[in-house]
Amino acid sequence: MFRALFSLLLALGSLIAQANPHPDPATLRSLAEHPYWIALGHYEKPLIGGWRSYVDDPGFFLSERGEHSPLAELEATLEALHADPGLADQHAQCRYPSRTRWLREQLALTELPAVTCAEYAAWYADIDPHSTVLVFPDAYLNSPSSMFGHTLLRIDSPDMQDNGTALLSYALNFGAMVEQMDNSMLYAWKGLAGGYPGQFSLLPYRDKISEYSSLENRDLWEYRLDLTPEETGRLVEHVWELRQIRFDYFFFDENCSYRLLELLEIARPGLRLIDQFPLTAIPADTVRAVKDAGMISSVNYRPSREKELLARAQPLSSRELVLARELAADTALLEDPAFQQLPAERQALIQETSYRLLRYQAVNRERDSDNAARSYQLLQAINRNPPPRLEIPTPPLPEDGHESRTWQLALGSLDGRDFAEYGLRMAYHDLNDNLDGFPLGAQIELGKLRVRQYEGNHWQLQELGLISIRSLTPRHALLKPWSWQVETGLERVAGKDGRQRLVGHLNGGGGFSWMLNDELLAYSLATLRVEHHPDFAAALSPAAGFDAGLLWRNGAGNLLLEASADYFHNGEIRRHIGLTQQLELDRNLGLRLSARRQFSQLDTPRNEVMLQLRWYHY
Amino acid sequence: MKRLLIGSLLAAASLNAFATAPGGPGCGWGNMLFEGQSGLPSHLVASITNGTSGNATFGMTSGTNGCDTSGKLAYHGKSMLVLSSIMNELSEDMARGEGEALTTYAVVMGVAAEDRARFAAVTSEHFNEIFSSADVTAEQVYTATLAVMKRDEVLAKYADQA
Numbered sequence: 001m002f003r004a005l006f007s008l009l010l011a012l013g014s015l016i017a018q019a020n021p022h023p024d025p026a027t028l029r030s031l032a033e034h035p036y037w038i039a040l041g042h043y044e045k046p047l048i049g050g051w052r053s054y055v056d057d058p059g060f061f062l063s064e065r066g067e068h069s070p071l072a073e074l075e076a077t078l079e080a081l082h083a084d085p086g087l088a089d090q091h092a093q094c095r096y097p098s099r100t101r102w103l104r105e106q107l108a109l110t111e112l113p114a115v116t117c118a119e120y121a122a123w124y125a126d127i128d129p130h131s132t133v134l135v136f137p138d139a140y141l142n143s144p145s146s147m148f149g150h151t152l153l154r155i156d157s158p159d160m161q162d163n164g165t166a167l168l169s170y171a172l173n174f175g176a177m178v179e180q181m182d183n184s185m186l187y188a189w190k191g192l193a194g195g196y197p198g199q200f201s202l203l204p205y206r207d208k209i210s211e212y213s214s215l216e217n218r219d220l221w222e223y224r225l226d227l228t229p230e231e232t233g234r235l236v237e238h239v240w241e242l243r244q245i246r247f248d249y250f251f252f253d254e255n256c257s258y259r260l261l262e263l264l265e266i267a268r269p270g271l272r273l274i275d276q277f278p279l280t281a282i283p284a285d286t287v288r289a290v291k292d293a294g295m296i297s298s299v300n301y302r303p304s305r306e307k308e309l310l311a312r313a314q315p316l317s318s319r320e321l322v323l324a325r326e327l328a329a330d331t332a333l334l335e336d337p338a339f340q341q342l343p344a345e346r347q348a349l350i351q352e353t354s355y356r357l358l359r360y361q362a363v364n365r366e367r368d369s370d371n372a373a374r375s376y377q378l379l380q381a382i383n384r385n386p387p388p389r390l391e392i393p394t395p396p397l398p399e400d401g402h403e404s405r406t407w408q409l410a411l412g413s414l415d416g417r418d419f420a421e422y423g424l425r426m427a428y429h430d431l432n433d434n435l436d437g438f439p440l441g442a443q444i445e446l447g448k449l450r451v452r453q454y455e456g457n458h459w460q461l462q463e464l465g466l467i468s469i470r471s472l473t474p475r476h477a478l479l480k481p482w483s484w485q486v487e488t489g490l491e492r493v494a495g496k497d498g499r500q501r502l503v504g505h506l507n508g509g510g511g512f513s514w515m516l517n518d519e520l521l522a523y524s525l526a527t528l529r530v531e532h533h534p535d536f537a538a539a540l541s542p543a544a545g546f547d548a549g550l551l552w553r554n555g556a557g558n559l560l561l562e563a564s565a566d567y568f569h570n571g572e573i574r575r576h577i578g579l580t581q582q583l584e585l586d587r588n589l590g591l592r593l594s595a596r597r598q599f600s601q602l603d604t605p606r607n608e609v610m611l612q613l614r615w616y617h618y
Numbered sequence: 619m620k621r622l623l624i625g626s627l628l629a630a631a632s633l634n635a636f637a638t639a640p641g642g643p644g645c646g647w648g649n650m651l652f653e654g655q656s657g658l659p660s661h662l663v664a665s666i667t668n669g670t671s672g673n674a675t676f677g678m679t680s681g682t683n684g685c686d687t688s689g690k691l692a693y694h695g696k697s698m699l700v701l702s703s704i705m706n707e708l709s710e711d712m713a714r715g716e717g718e719a720l721t722t723y724a725v726v727m728g729v730a731a732e733d734r735a736r737f738a739a740v741t742s743e744h745f746n747e748i749f750s751s752a753d754v755t756a757e758q759v760y761t762a763t764l765a766v767m768k769r770d771e772v773l774a775k776y777a778d779q780a
Contacts, residue, residue, distance in 0.1 A: 372652040376752035
């Protein structure tokens with residue numbers, strides 16, 4: 001009897017299910033092509049036609065064909081939404097709150113079973129999303145790989161602004177998932193080549209601050225977006241669908257910036273941001289895209305621990321700097337008459353500088369009880385005699401810097417032979433380029449091509465640079481960083497019979513830089529070079545040498561005076577001196593004057609002068 | 619294969635005592651002041667891939683941050699969780715008498731906005747009692763904070779709630 005009743009109930013249930021107003025196929029087809037559904041599935045149109053999802057994880061799709069068919073996925077989702085509510089947290093309505101909401105609105109699905117999603121509700125309540133901040137960790141000079149930056153989102157709860165603290169907010173990060181077994185080289189390579197899947201993670205923002213500000217010494221830029229609480233909620237809702245979901249991850253393309261732009265498009269339907277990034281999404285450009293869309297309502301600057309240390313030390317005299325260093329090494333000096341007799345406000349500055357130096361030295365190390373004891377004694381001293389608040393002025397915004405790609409047009413003369421030169425650099429910045437938004441003494445160039453057209457329509461490949469990185473970080477009374485550079489590619493150098501030969505080369509150097517005053521940086525590096533030169537007997541010829549120069553930030557732009565030499569084992573000695581001055585015409589336009597003289601054992605000295613127009617475009 | 623939990627202070631926590639503390643061991647309760655912060659073996663590598671928490675930490679309730687959150691976190695638990703992850707910054711701010719970490723601490727201790735300046739002043743005045751040594755742990759700091767608050771006429775009510 002009971003069983004009969006039960007089966008009757010079942011039959012009735014399925015009847016009700018069938019009675020659901022099934023949308024007609026035409027409606028479904030048009031819904032499946034709707035930009036919002038495409039965005040929810042992270043679909044793209046590959047060149048070969050059809051659809052493909054950036055999601056590389058069968059766990060994300062309800063249909064077996066979901067990765068390639070938005071329609072199949074839509075149909076499967078519709079069916080799953082009507083499943084038994086007893087599935088609770090495993091129910092499609094709990095796993096896909098964004099899809100559920102959108103389909104419910106689009107198809108007026110009033111008859112959907114009510115499901116209790118305890119896990120999702122607890123998660124959402126813990127985040128308590130209200131507003132969104134785009135966070136951009138700036139480049140760190142001594143870590144050029146960070147020049148490309150990173151972007152993440154911060155989700156603030158309603159009372160964040162009243163409380164004046166972001167340390168309780170969550171950071172939403174998209175990054176590569178790394179296996180611990182891999183060694184560093186493999187790691188770097190796989191990261192670039194897309195060997196690691198990407199995933200979203202949600203972690204306390206304070207952990208992200210520690211990571212960037214203390215461990216990596218990167219400034220953080222926090223751009224408050226004008227997303228409403230409802231839009232922020234939509235964003236977080238969709239992030240739940242991406243929990244533990246693997247994406248393809250490529251350093252240059254399908255990276256953090258791209259994923260975050262997608263999320264913003266989901267937060268605010270109709271917003272178009274991704275279309276602006278056909279090939280590469282560099283985080284600084286991402287910030288610019290969001291800014292151009294008018295979504296930034298305010299900017300906050302959070303300097304790195306290193307910046308804070310240098311700013312605290314800035315007003316100290318050289319004698320006081322020495323004292324600060326000694327005090328960090330031996331806190332007994334706090335009781336020393338030499339320190340005690342200083343005015344209280346000078347003591348306050350010195351002891352806080354010492355404290356910050358100690359903490360700086362402790363970063364990335366195991367806890368050291370001796371350092372901890374000294375830090376603690378200095379903290380007690382700071383507590384007795386606190387210094388004035390540290391005020392650091394906000395530097396030029398990174399998104400106000402020049403665009404990433406550079407087109408170049410130049411006219412010049414090499415020993416009386418006139419030429420025109422055409423060039424393209426894929427990324428990013430060199431020592432002379434327009435400086436606003438970039439640190440002085442940092443260079444990272446990728447994919448550089450220069451072609452020359454000499455008189456008589458004689459064409460020549462002048463340079464094909466793969467990568468060129470220079471990191472000239474000045475030494476300081478407290479900090480003693482190295483400066484270094486590395487470069488590889490094809491370039492023209494002196495050869496026999498007065499010819500300029502194209503050679504393949506790899507070179508690198510290490511040394512020191514110093515700030516001589518606020519605008520003048522001097523550097524000196526020892527260099528090593530390996531070269532394949534058609535006029536040399538050996539296939540690969542090694543050389544040792546030096547590279548030294550002065551970089552002067554002046555009113556017109558950057559001036560670089562540089563001298564370098566390579567002493568080859570085969571007797572060739574190649575030296576050059578060069579002078580380059582950039583005239584910053586506009587944010588994305590520069591005029592560059594350069595003169596160089598090259599000496600070689602194979603050739604007479606050659607002079608080259610050039611006037612180059614540089615257009616920073618996209 | 620073991621995955622890295624990178625950049626998380628919680629993960630770097632020492633496995634000291636406090637097994638009975640909410641959240642369980644490895645959660646940061648026993649963190650000493652000036653506990654080292656460690657990142658990826660190589661900065662170059664870290665910034666190339668933006669590699670982060672390997673196990674895809676997904677908020678406090680997902681239990682992948684080294685803390686056992688299967689039970690409901692008491693408010694006490696949450697403030698401890700926050701405290702242990704900002705202890706270094708908090709010690710600095712409290713020594714100086716102001717700063718973001720100190721404000722955050724006041725917020726998680728439930729101190730209302732109008733009393734936070736007082737909280738900052740009182741805790742700074744008793745810095746030596748709250749941060750009693752270089753080897754003080756998060757739990758000791760928390761307990762000492764409550765003791766200091768209880769003696770203050772305005773802050774006592776918050777200490778009783780906590």
